[in-house]
Amino acid sequence: MIEIRLPDGSIMEFEKGVTVKEIAGKIAKSLEKNAVGAVFNGELIDTLTPIKVSGDVKILTAKDEDSLHILRHSASHVLAKAVKRIYGEDSVKLAIGPSTSEGFYYDFDIPESISEEDLGKIEEEMSKIIKAKEPFKREVVSREKALELFKNEPYKLELISELSDDAEITIYWLGDDFYDLCRGPHVEHAGMIKAFKLLSVAGAYWRGDSRNRMLQRIYGTAFWKKSQLDEYLHRLEEAKKRDHRILGKQLDLFSIHEEAGPGLVFWHPNGAILRQTIENWAEEEHRKRGYERVYTPHLMKAELWKTSGHYDFYKENMFFVPVVEHDEDEKLGNEEIPLTPEEIKRANWYAVKPMNCPAHILIYKSQPRSYRDLPIRYFEFGTVYRYEKSGSLHGLLRVRGFTQDDGHIFCRPEQLKEEIQSVLDYVMDLLSTFKLDYVINIGTKPEKYIGTDEQWEHATNSLIEALKERGFDYNIVEGDGAFYGPKIDIAVLDAIGRKWDGPTIQVDFNLPERFDVHYVDRDGEKKRPVLVHRAIMGSVERFIGLLIEHYAGLFPLWLAPVQAVIIPISDKYMNYADEVYRKLKEAGIRVKLDDESGKVGFKIRKAEVHKIPYMLIVGQKEQESRTVSVRSKKEGDVGSMPLDKLVDKLKFEIENKI
Known part of the structure; x- marks a missing residue:
């Protein structure tokens, strides 16, 4: 006989070789009829597979996601x-x-x-x-x-x-x-x-x-x-309309060029405006929260990554290059082979950085630190490079070169929970500003890790307590932590319910030890600080890809690369159109004047395709009344409006991020 434990804790006895179908039949005839499988000791099995050992069984019906x-x-x-x-x-x-x-x-x-x-x-x-x-x-x-x-x-x-x-x-x-x-x-x-x-x-x-x-x-x-299939197919169709690769080209935001290398993003002027607007917001938010901006090199010696542990745990995702120290008049290699075998033997090997954390640690170590100095919060828009298989590359979402709004907090153990909560507050402000929903997951110790079990338990408990005190719901994802510590991962939900990788908070007791990082405590003794790795947007490229699809390319006014376009009905009104243009420009509005020859209908369709939030039509009536005829991409035909009132309206929307 074997014992079968059900989710409610009750135990039933069966002969060895019993099936899920038979177990369900003993519980209820309706369950026997609707059972489609089960989770047995953590593994999916079907209804007719014989069970030969005791264990836990959860019977699945079509209502269960695992089914x-x-x-x-x-x-x-x-x-x-x-x-x-x-x-x-x-x-x-x-x-x-x-x-x-x-x-x-x-x-x-x-x-x-x-x-x-x-x-x-x-x-x-x-x-x-x-x-x-x-x-x-x-x-x-x-x-x-x-x-x-x-x-x-x-x-x-x-x-x-x-x-x-x-x-x-x-x-x-x-x-x-x-x-x-x-x-x-x-x-x-x-x-x-x-x-x-x-x-x-x-x-x-x-x-x-x-x-x-x-x-x-x-x-x-x-x-x-x-009905579930129809709903899914509808979401797929909606996703196609929102594809950031198609909209990126349509809105002239970015491009990727195979001749330059796969997975490397070129930002066009429109995309650069969008990106800089987001980065300016993040820069100001970091400053308000006590972070100090730093810049670090893109290339660092391979030995540094051995110290950090990345070489052992992450080298298959890193780019390495040999660097030969040489005199100015020394020729290296030839046109066909940049370095000869002899030169490679004496080369120093460098890694293009896949992470920013070791560089921030070196800045911390550059001078003695006291307990009074902590917490120290560094951040940078650090561009990193990781090897991804070419088949997995996908627009802005999976690239080889990307920028993180990367931050590292060095704090005393007693400051840890407060620092985690401060980062959580920042994350919630980000999600609120960009109108995004979310799901919070905690990733625990993976199969390959560094550090002691006690350190991992302490770090994990700190994350859990911080979330509980802030009243957040969360899921535990076993084994999903980084190799150096547990983490909070926040999955962002877009307008059609898809999940995207987003903000992350990681507690690390290991790198401070590997780099011999310390501070002098109030008792005069050297102590190890706790290191918190955190990225609010994560990858800037992926975050912008998310926003493109979330907004379907129609950005809120404060983000739009072109916020308004002025469309004169004919060349006769070009002088007035230019006056409107200069007035908006002086007010800080990102405005364009469509002075190309062509019919008004064509210009309006062009503005629609480029998803410009406001079209400002000017003709004889507008010129005489010193107004503009306003068409909003979201509100439709707003009507005629005095120029000063229009400026106030646009500035209000921009300042309040409506």
Whole structure:
């Protein structure tokens, strides 16, 4: 017999090999009917998998979010079977097909190219399998049988070869003529997949390695109800309209050039105005909160990163360059090879900085510190560089070079909680200013870490207490801390409910020790300060990408690169238009005068495309009455307005960040 503990703490006894379906039936017939899987000892299982040991069980129905992984994983197998049917059993080689937070995908090695126009016929074949309610069946097989079953599937053979000798190998059948190497779980039969949609086709390297073969990846999603699928598809359409890469080009904000290097952002004049406006706001907020601005080098010796621990824990994400000290008249290498092998041997290796924290620590260490000096708060708009695989780069959201509004606080242990709360107050002001919602997570000790368990416990408790005293709700995410300390991560929610990486607060007892950082306490003894790493926006690039999509390119007036455009009805009124232009310019309004020849309708459409908040139309009536005709992108036709009143209106909106 085995013991099954339910979420309410009650314990039931069953014979070894009991299934979730049978457990549900003992609890309630309605639960037996609606069960789609379970979480057993922290792992997802399906309703028909035999349970052979005692443990904790949470039975899942379609109302539980975890159940979507079971549904979507099952849909990926239906997709694989449909592709095999259409393109030929022997021609199609299967790779992997997991569920994701948004849906599922499957990677295929197929001789012919699949286009998005082909997705319809694949969906039709999937619908036939679903309509037939083909059952899923789990089978445990020996290694020998697995190798025989998948002898013509090279990617499956590679996966099998990497399993340990004592690993349990399972396959899942879908109907009588399709099977796949899989740990599961799956729904009982394909007919339970009520609402699905194939979304796109993309290339994907086997195991994400560009040295491997390029496969064809088909993305899809699935939900328990059609209404949920329809809502998701609507959000996707809305997201397309908000794509910051498309709007970035439309609004002339930024560009990325392969000839300069992937993942490196070029800010155009409009984008530079937007960025500088945000940075000016952040600069003033830092100053009000007692931070001191610093600047640090982009390039520092590799040894520094060994001291910090980044070399051991992060080197695969860092860029390294050899630097040779030489006399002015010494020639280095030649045109083809910048450095010869001999020169490389005597080179000093430098790293392009992926973080700013070691540099801020060196500034702290540049002179003796007393307990009276603490807390010391440094910040900089520090540009850092991290190696990201080219396939993962995505506009402003995933880049190789980006700027952080990075700050580090050196404080005494008794000041720690107050400093965390001060950072939280700053974060809440940021989110309020930019009209953003949020979710707070605490990341705890990861598998690879530095420091003692006692230090980690102290740091984690400090974060929790700070949040509790401020009355914030939060989630614990086990193992999600940085290698040097636990952290608060604040996920920002945009206008259509998507989550974005945002502000972060990290407590670090380790780097002060590695760099031998100290202060002299009131008793004359040297003590270690606590180091708080914090970024309010995080990556400035990612934050601006978020704002572009959040506002769909229509920024509030204080952020808009061009706040107003003056459109004269004809050249006859150009002198008055120029007078209006100079008046707004003197008032500090970012204004443009559209003095190009062309019809008014064309100029209005151009201003609409560029999402300029205000269009100011001037003609004979406006010239005679010394007014302007105001069209607001948000309010529509505002009507005629005296120039002074217009200036007051715009300045009020800008100053109050409306």
